[in-house]
Amino acid sequence: MHYVGIALAVLTGIGIIVIGVRFLLAPVAMAKNFGLPSWPSTGNDLAWLNLKGIRDITSGLVILIPLAMGNLHLTGWLILASTVTPLGDALTILKYRGNKTTAYSVHAATAVATTVAGVLLLLS
Numbered sequence: 001m002h003y004v005g006i007a008l009a010v011l012t013g014i015g016i017i018v019i020g021v022r023f024l025l026a027p028v029a030m031a032k033n034f035g036l037p038s039w040p041s042t043g044n045d046l047a048w049l050n051l052k053g054i055r056d057i058t059s060g061l062v063i064l065i066p067l068a069m070g071n072l073h074l075t076g077w078l079i080l081a082s083t084v085t086p087l088g089d090a091l092t093i094l095k096y097r098g099n100k101t102t103a104y105s106v107h108a109a110t111a112v113a114t115t116v117a118g119v120l121l122l123l124s
Contacts, residue, residue: 002072005120009079012114013063020056023049035093035102059085076121079114086110 023030027049031039040048059082066074090107093099 002120002124005076005117005124006067006072008113008117009063009067009075009121012079012082012110012117013060013067015060016056016063017060020053020058020060023053023056027053033102035089035099035106037096037098072121072124076118076124078118079121080118083111083114083118086114 019030027046028039028041030053031041031049040046063075063079063082066078086107090103090111093103093107
């Protein structure tokens with residue numbers, strides 16, 4: 001069963017790094033799909049989207065580095081802690097009347113998947 005946890009952790013880590021890179025390369029296009037009703041789209045306001053990209057890349061590395069070192073227990077705790085991010089994203093989208101489908105199908109689903117991955121890694 002720990003292989004499922006490892007696979008989910010790898011997918012989560014690589015996935016959020018890819019999202020981060022995309023926020024650096026095409027910030028407006030990525031922001032449109034995030035689920036919020038509005039987003040920075042011009043000039044210096046785009047810096048906020050670049051910051052999101054950098055933080056996403058960091059989040060992925062925080063998961064992948066201990067996993068690559070074979071520390072499944074630490075990876076489990078870190079991935080459980082990272083669940084705060086997609087859960088917070090979903091709640092923020094709902095609070096500001098964004099796209100409910102995206103809030104649930106992307107962000108809340110990611111929170112569930114990371115929780116499952118973290119628990120499986122802790123149990124392995």
